[in-house]
Amino acid sequence: MEAVLSNLKEWLRDRKEHLDLFDETKTARQDNPLYIVGGLVWLSWMIVIVSGVILMLWYIPTTTAAYRSIEHITLDIPFGWLVRGMHKYGADMLITCITLRIYRMYFAGEYKKPGELSWMILFASLVLAMISGITGYLLIWNQRAFWAAKVVLTVPTYYDEIPVLGNLGLGRAIAFIFLGGPAVGQAAITRFYAIHFGISAVFAILAEIFFYRTRRRRLNLSPLAIGLVLGFLAFVSFDRLTEMGRWANPNRTPLPILSDWYFLALYQLVKYMPPLWAGIAPALLIGYGMLVPFMDRTRETRPLERPFFFVVGLLALFYFIVFTALIMLNIAVISRDPPIILGVTFVVLALAFVWEIAHRRRKAQRAAQPAPRAVPARPAPAPRPAQAG
Amino acid sequence: MTFDRRRLLQALTAIPVVGGVIAILSPLFRYLKPNDKPWQIFTVAPDAPAGGAQIVGTTRSLAKPWDYFYFTYVQKFVQYDPTGFKASNIPGVAIRLPRKVRFANSQGFVGYRGETDIVLFQRICPHLGCIFNYEPDWHNVTAGYGGFTPPAFERHALMACPCHFSIYDPEYPADPGNVISGPAPRGARYFEFHIDGENIVVTGAELGGIARIEPADAAPPARGGEHTRAPS
Ligand code: FES
Numbered sequence: 063m064e065a066v067l068s069n070l071k072e073w074l075r076d077r078k079e080h081l082d083l084f085d086e087t088k089t090a091r092q093d094n095p096l097y098i099v100g101g102l103v104w105l106s107w108m109i110v111i112v113s114g115v116i117l118m119l120w121y122i123p124t125t126t127a128a129y130r131s132i133e134h135i136t137l138d139i140p141f142g143w144l145v146r147g148m149h150k151y152g153a154d155m156l157i158t159c160i161t162l163r164i165y166r167m168y169f170a171g172e173y174k175k176p177g178e179l180s181w182m183i184l185f186a187s188l189v190l191a192m193i194s195g196i197t198g199y200l201l202i203w204n205q206r207a208f209w210a211a212k213v214v215l216t217v218p219t220y221y222d223e224i225p226v227l228g229n230l231g232l233g234r235a236i237a238f239i240f241l242g243g244p245a246v247g248q249a250a251i252t253r254f255y256a257i258h259f260g261i262s263a264v265f266a267i268l269a270e271i272f273f274y275r276t277r278r279r280r281l282n283l284s285p286l287a288i289g290l291v292l293g294f295l296a297f298v299s300f301d302r303l304t305e306m307g308r309w310a311n312p313n314r315t316p317l318p319i320l321s322d323w324y325f326l327a328l329y330q331l332v333k334y335m336p337p338l339w340a341g342i343a344p345a346l347l348i349g350y351g352m353l354v355p356f357m358d359r360t361r362e363t364r365p366l367e368r369p370f371f372f373v374v375g376l377l378a379l380f381y382f383i384v385f386t387a388l389i390m391l392n393i394a395v396i397s398r399d400p401p402i403i404l405g406v407t408f409v410v411l412a413l414a415f416v417w418e419i420a421h422r423r424r425k426a427q428r429a430a431q432p433a434p435r436a437v438p439a440r441p442a443p444a445p446r447p448a449q450a451g
Numbered sequence: 452m453t454f455d456r457r458r459l460l461q462a463l464t465a466i467p468v469v470g471g472v473i474a475i476l477s478p479l480f481r482y483l484k485p486n487d488k489p490w491q492i493f494t495v496a497p498d499a500p501a502g503g504a505q506i507v508g509t510t511r512s513l514a515k516p517w518d519y520f521y522f523t524y525v526q527k528f529v530q531y532d533p534t535g536f537k538a539s540n541i542p543g544v545a546i547r548l549p550r551k552v553r554f555a556n557s558q559g560f561v562g563y564r565g566e567t568d569i570v571l572f573q574r575i576c577p578h579l580g581c582i583f584n585y586e587p588d589w590h591n592v593t594a595g596y597g598g599f600t601p602p603a604f605e606r607h608a609l610m611a612c613p614c615h616f617s618i619y620d621p622e623y624p625a626d627p628g629n630v631i632s633g634p635a636p637r638g639a640r641y642f643e644f645h646i647d648g649e650n651i652v653v654t655g656a657e658l659g660g661i662a663r664i665e666p667a668d669a670a671p672p673a674r675g676g677e678h679t680r681a682p683s
Contacts, residue, residue: 216580315581317613333615394597
């Protein structure tokens with residue numbers, strides 16, 4: 063027991079030393095654009111925090127005034143449109159950069175030792191960013207936000223229907239605690255507002271402690287790059303004025319109704335599954351993301367050297383794109399699609415598994431034969447090729 | 452011996468500690484979850500809201516088969532805060548079916564005693580709580596809700612949810628309002644009602660589902676005039 067604990071401590075100490083939250087240790091590789099996304103994550107996060115605090119000066123968190131106060135900010139207050147645009151598009155950029163960084167770390171095998179902890183924090187930050195997204199857009203009190211909040215918080219009530227456990231009342235309690243009542247109403251706005259701000263506040267403090275302890279630079283981007291990002295966001299805010307949508311109408315769900323873009327794939331998935339599964343599947347996805355460093359135990363970082371996990375990543379990317387496309391086209395034949403999806407997933411995963419086994423066997427054989435000196439099968443511990451990113 | 456005595460003392464000191472923790476947790480829990488009773492930490496029983504009898508419409512507006520109207524039924528939820536309760540609306544739809552049915556569902560809820568050709572459903576989707584629509588023409592269901600084509604015997608008015616495309620058949624044999632496509636785990640919930648002369652009187656609503664609606668929040672915006680009202 064003691065030994066396990068001290069091992070764990072040792073593990074934690076080591077991973078903490080190698081912690082890299084915003085690619086601040088990878089500055090040497092910035093010739094590859096995929097290695098500036100870490101810096102962009104920090105930059106866009108700060109843009110969101112600063113613009114968010116400015117928005118708080120004018121925003122009114124009530125069901126009757128929220129919509130108009132945001133309209134007021136966007137249309138009347140000098141540069142209100144800019145602040146709101148920076149907040150909204152900055153948040154979009156934040157989620158985009160976190161996602162890109164996740165895919166990069168996944169395909170380049172950067173979640174492997176000693177990057178496990180960095181990966182887990184990054185993955186958790188995506189979840190937190192999505193929670194911030196959903197709590198944030200309820201604050202507008204428009205149709206999209208209202209129904210998203212209602213749907214998302216009805217999902218936990220199905221936890222009370224898990225067969226063996228029976229009704230523990232837990233799911234309902236979760237929903238009730240987030241909504242502050244039996245409906246999406248004033249209490250929900252207040253609570254969502256608190257959560258929305260609280261997440262960023264707490265984690266900004268933690269990030270500051272991290273930088274203070276490690277004495278690393280927060281932002282490893284050239285002033286030019288920073289200027290470009292700011293200019294781009296400002297231009298987008300100007301060119302595409304952030305939408306208002308329609309005032310939330312609890313008596314009418316619009317048809318069709320979409321969520322924010324990063325929820326679209328999940329939204330389509332919810333159409334295909336029984337609702338209890340819709341509550342469990344995201345938990346499984348998060349679980350997979352958090353635990354993949356411990357499941358993929360080889361030393362290999364190159365994608366083709368670890369076929370199974372490579373294919374899983376590709377499949378996730380593929381489904382993200384396909385589901386998003388399907389929902390935008392308003393296609394979902396619920397009696398037809400799920401068997402196809404399950405079939406494809408199963409076959410692809412099985413093939414990936416076979417590929418993995420075959421690959422390992424080939425490698426073992428190669429290792430067993432004394433390779434002729436002149437032609438090494440593969441330049442053994444080669445420095446990672448640039449295209450691995 | 453000393454060991455046992457120590458154990459006993461530990462147990463004795465634990466009692467006030469546990470009591471203190473409960474005393475602290477109880478108001479904290481109500482702080483988070485205002486429908487908990489004082490001293491109650493956790494409950495499994497769902498809130499039983501009170502609605503009472505409300506006249507929602509008349510049979511005159513349901514003259515022909517598949518005529519319908521939308522209505523709202525108001526319920527009160529207990530809340531242990533200074534106001535004591537919270538009002539919430541349940542949107543509903545009343546439909547005239549072409550034939551008489553027993554208005555009872557497979558969950559065992561009886562909406563009407565005896566046979567009836569008028570049926571009243573809650574429009575809160577039993578899937579994840581959106582408000583579903585009554586579509587008088589099933590072609591609209593195929594066109595607007597993901598491409599579902601009903602089998603031949605169900606090509607009549609249907610109810611369909613915009614969120615994840617659950618489709619309900621108000622005339623489903625032996626279980627009116629049952630789900631015929633989509634992810635909903637059960638059919639549409641019922642109202643309990645009787646007919647008093649011309650008046651349709653709702654006396655109760657099937658329990659379940661959360662996240663109903665607060666009447667005060669449905670205020671229309673001033674600018675732009677984009678706000679659309681429910682058709683009916
Ligand atoms: S909420 Fe109606 S189908 Fe999901």
